[in-house]
Amino acid sequence: MNRFLWLALLLPFGIGLVNADASADRPNFVIIMADDLGYGDIGCFGNPRIPTPHIDALASQGMKFTDYHSNGAVCSPTRAALVTGRYQQRAGIGGVVTAAKHRDTGLAIAETTFADVLSDNGYATAIFGKWHLGYAPEFNPSRNGFDEFRGYVSGNVDFVSHIDQAGYEDWWHQDQLVPEAGYTTHLITRHGVRFIEQNKQRPFCLYLPHEAPHYPYQGPHDPAIRVPGKPGAIQGDRKDIANAYREMVVEMDKGVGEIVATLAKHNLSSNTMVVFCSDNGANARGSNGGLRGFKGQVWEGGHRVPAVASWPGTIPAGTSTAVPAMSMDWFPTMVEAAKIVLPPSVELDGVSLLPVLTQTGAVADRTLFWQVGRGTAVRRGDWKLVIEAPPSKSKRNPARQPAPKLYNLRDDLQEETPVQDPAVTAELQVALEEWLESWSQVPQRS
Ligand SMILES: [Ca+2]
Numbered sequence: 001m002n003r004f005l006w007l008a009l010l011l012p013f014g015i016g017l018v019n020a021d022a023s024a025d026r027p028n029f030v031i032i033m034a035d036d037l038g039y040g041d042i043g044c045f046g047n048p049r050i051p052t053p054h055i056d057a058l059a060s061q062g063m064k065f066t067d068y069h070s071n072g073a074v075c076s077p078t079r080a081a082l083v084t085g086r087y088q089q090r091a092g093i094g095g096v097v098t099a100a101k102h103r104d105t106g107l108a109i110a111e112t113t114f115a116d117v118l119s120d121n122g123y124a125t126a127i128f129g130k131w132h133l134g135y136a137p138e139f140n141p142s143r144n145g146f147d148e149f150r151g152y153v154s155g156n157v158d159f160v161s162h163i164d165q166a167g168y169e170d171w172w173h174q175d176q177l178v179p180e181a182g183y184t185t186h187l188i189t190r191h192g193v194r195f196i197e198q199n200k201q202r203p204f205c206l207y208l209p210h211e212a213p214h215y216p217y218q219g220p221h222d223p224a225i226r227v228p229g230k231p232g233a234i235q236g237d238r239k240d241i242a243n244a245y246r247e248m249v250v251e252m253d254k255g256v257g258e259i260v261a262t263l264a265k266h267n268l269s270s271n272t273m274v275v276f277c278s279d280n281g282a283n284a285r286g287s288n289g290g291l292r293g294f295k296g297q298v299w300e301g302g303h304r305v306p307a308v309a310s311w312p313g314t315i316p317a318g319t320s321t322a323v324p325a326m327s328m329d330w331f332p333t334m335v336e337a338a339k340i341v342l343p344p345s346v347e348l349d350g351v352s353l354l355p356v357l358t359q360t361g362a363v364a365d366r367t368l369f370w371q372v373g374r375g376t377a378v379r380r381g382d383w384k385l386v387i388e389a390p391p392s393k394s395k396r397n398p399a400r401q402p403a404p405k406l407y408n409l410r411d412d413l414q415e416e417t418p419v420q421d422p423a424v425t426a427e428l429q430v431a432l433e434e435w436l437e438s439w440s441q442v443p444q445r446s
Contacts, residue, residue: 026338028272029205031330032256035075035130035214037306038282040289041249045306047287050246054257055276055308062310063319063357070280071327073295073302073372075155076132078279078327083113085331085348087369087439094371094444096155097134105445106134107144112346114331115145115205121340124199127151128191129209137175149174150191156214159184161224167231183220184211189255193262200266212248213286219247245285270313273337275330278305292415298370298377298386299415315357323356323363324379369435378432382410385428404429
């Protein structure tokens with residue numbers, strides 16, 4: 001028998017083995033997202049005041065992203081982009097889904113989430129923590145691909161009584177209100193640990209959207225401040241908010257440590273990608289590491305946030321990347337890592353970061369967009385064009401619309417000195433107009 005015939009006979013078995021291996025070692029995914037954590041709020045991003053040894057360890061065991069951006073500059077939009085892998089406006093979540101005014105809106109079941117795709121491909125999926133993509137049961141994460149949900153659907157709850165800022169009880173198991181005693185951060189971690197232990201024999205995807213360090217500013221030893229039926233007590237009673245803020249981040253960091261330790265205990269570390277990121281920049285209580293602006297703005301401080309990814313043996317330890325990345329990129333990254341072929345009907349705006357993470361390739365240059373209320377920004381390479389939201393009084397007066405300002409982030413990360421370059425400005429304006437047009441027919445739900 002010649003060697004070609006041998007090869008022909010062996011090939012089918014070889015392919016069979018490869019497939020069997022691929023299904024046996026499909027990686028697990030853990031996406032941990034902080035709420036309103038700024039670019040300078042943790043140790044590995046230069047914070048001298050808030051110790052975050054566990055997140056820092058993830059960074060030193062994996063890769064740190066210095067040019068990572070939340071899709072939105074506020075909560076709901078980023079979450080919509082993260083779970084759909086697309087610009088959030090395509091799902092109609094251009095703004096925040098608020099407790100008081102938008103109880104009948106949210107992420108439609110028709111949208112495809114990463115949980116839908118992973119679940120269809122044999123993954124156990126769960127979300128513990130903040131959903132913020134709709135209040136009514138029809139928008140519940142348990143109907144959007146997640147096998148299990150414990151947590152809250154509003155923008156924030158009392159860390160102890162789990163009452164939202166409009167005065168509604170807000171702690172759910174699937175699509176039912178089921179109160180549970182405990183500090184929000186601890187409950188999120190506890191359910192995460194349990195879920196890993198229950199699913200250690202099969203591939204899983206665990207999404208842990210933490211509440212910290214979003215207000216109300218309550219440390220793990222503070223009492224409840226909100227009661228049902230009474231809107232108010234938005235920020236809490238603490239006078240030393242800086243200390244409360246630190247305690248909240250520290251407690252979340254401990255939770256990250258517990259999750260990582262649970263993976264190690266069950267020998268899952270080398271088969272699990274762990275991502276830690278934030279959903280938007282900090283407000284004035286936190287640190288955006290010297291960047292201009294805050295949460296809710298299209299300046300870098302509103303959307304350039306910390307991100308790290310760890311996957312021992314696959315992501316080289318102690319690495320850093322300056323490749324621009326976005327919240328919507330984790331969905332395609334997980335799909336590629338799990339070797340899943342998406343149905344043609346699912347078209348994502350995000351790109352897989354796997355070549356960056358493994359240092360085996362690059363991501364093609366692309367143009368990135370932000371829209372927050374009436375403010376917009378567009379980024380291409382080092383260039384960023386910012387069109388600030390107009391002052392509210394000038395709503396109907398085009399003459400008072402802020403002029404576009406062009407910055408070169410390589411030289412001016414603080415966006416202090418606009419550059420005069422009409423050609424680049426015009427190019428970016430055209431790209432921005434096309435992008436705005438691409439979703440202009442989608443009713444925005446907030
Ligand atoms: Ca947020």
